[in-house]
Amino acid sequence: MNFKQLHYFLTTVNKGSIAAAARELDIAQPAISQQLASLERELGGPLLTRSFSGVTLTPAGKVFFNHAIKLVDDLSLAKNELSAFFTQQESVVKVGMLPSIGNVLSMPLIAEVKSAHPKLKLEISTGPSYAVKSWLETGQIDIALTYEQEMNSKLMSVEPLIREDLHLVTSASPSNPEYQHLLSRDTIAFWEMSQFSLLSPSSKDALGRLIAHYEKLTGVSLQHDRAYSGQLMTGLRQVMQGEGVMILPTSAVFHLQESNLVKLLKIVDPEMPRMVLAATNKTAALNDASAKILSVIKQVVAKEQALNHWCGTLAFAQHVSYSTAAASGSLMSSCIGK
Incomplete structure (x- = not known):
């Protein structure tokens, strides 16, 4: 029958x-x-x-x-x-991001997607900004979390996420006397950074180009005399050992700062902000799964900013209420001097 x-x-x-x-x-x-x-x-x-x-x-x-x-x-x-x-079976959304962004977003993003959208599978890849851009352009990822320096308006649809503040990252260990006088400070002028050996990426990377832009803008040349592999974790090990300093957002190092392994000084005179974007490929229609992941990304960005893990100003309207927001102030505020 x-x-x-x-x-x-x-x-x-x-x-x-x-x-x-x-x-x-x-x-x-x-x-x-x-x-x-x-x-x-x-x-x-x-x-x-x-x-x-x-x-x-x-x-x-x-x-x-x-x-x-x-x-x-x-x-x-x-x-x-x-x-x-x-x-409604499991849909896969592939997201590419820089290691500095992945450090603050990967774990909470995975947890939030699992909780809010159990039928969605999130695959995260991290790499330098130029690699993330290439992945998006060639269709290897669905969403790129990157910087405005990598924006290609012909191929990308972008949504600003956060205008992050850049900081000078130094060793917090008293055994590194070269940086001891910085431990009591919260800010540093751009020109003062010329006193220290800087671990910085090449101009191929968005951060390298941004640093070069500010050197030209201020007329101050920084010391790029220390070998840097381009690997974030390796560079941070060098910083903690007193082998140099780095320019990074708090998203890259908040976990080390909370453990008192590094010291952060907000860069001022001039400040060094940069815009973080969520980008999708214009040649491919945004499907429902990717749209859901984009929404979750914004929620997690706002939450991490409210926790002071990511210092900067949100670049989108956020209507989700977090208990942490009440403790740390407005979701739109920056953590100056963190």
Whole structure:
């Protein structure tokens, strides 16, 4: 017994004849007759009395008719539920971001997506800004979290997330006397950074280009004489060992600052802000799954900013209320001097 046989049986009974059922179902009469005959053989006896005027139910057919209705209804319900289930099966959204962004967003973003959208799977890749840009342009990722210096207006649709503050990151260890006089300070002027060996990326990277821009703007040349692998964690190890300083947002180092392993001084005179963007590829339509992930990204950015893990000013309206926001002030405020 199968759904087709049940469907043909009910249609034939409701229409009163095999010919009428064939017209309703838009199939040949012999096909219906064959299926009805197979059903009757399986059940062990005739369900319909056939005549020139049409069909009528036998006593056994009357009993089976009510069961057939229930069986078809149950099968239809199961089919609809399974269809909805399979259409809501796990969708994969691939997000690329820089290590500094990944340090603050990856874990809470994964947790929030798992909680709010259990049918969505989030895949995160981290790399330098130029790599993240390339991944988006070639369709290897769906969303890029990157900086305005990497924006390509012809290929990218962007949404600003946060105008982050850049800080000078130094060792917090008293065993590094070169930086001891900085431990009691919260800010540093751009020109003062020229006193220290700077671990900085090349101009291929968005941060390297931003630093070069401020050197040109201020006329101050910084010391780029220390070897830097370009790997964030390796550079931070060098900083903690007193081998140089770095220019970074708090998102990259808040965990080390909380452990008193590094000291952060906000760069002033001039300040060094930069805009963090969520970018998607214009050549591909934004699907529902990616739109949901973008919404979660904004929520997590706002939460981490409210926790002072990411110092800067939100670049979008945030309507979600967090208990941490009340403790740390407005969601839109910056953590000056952190």
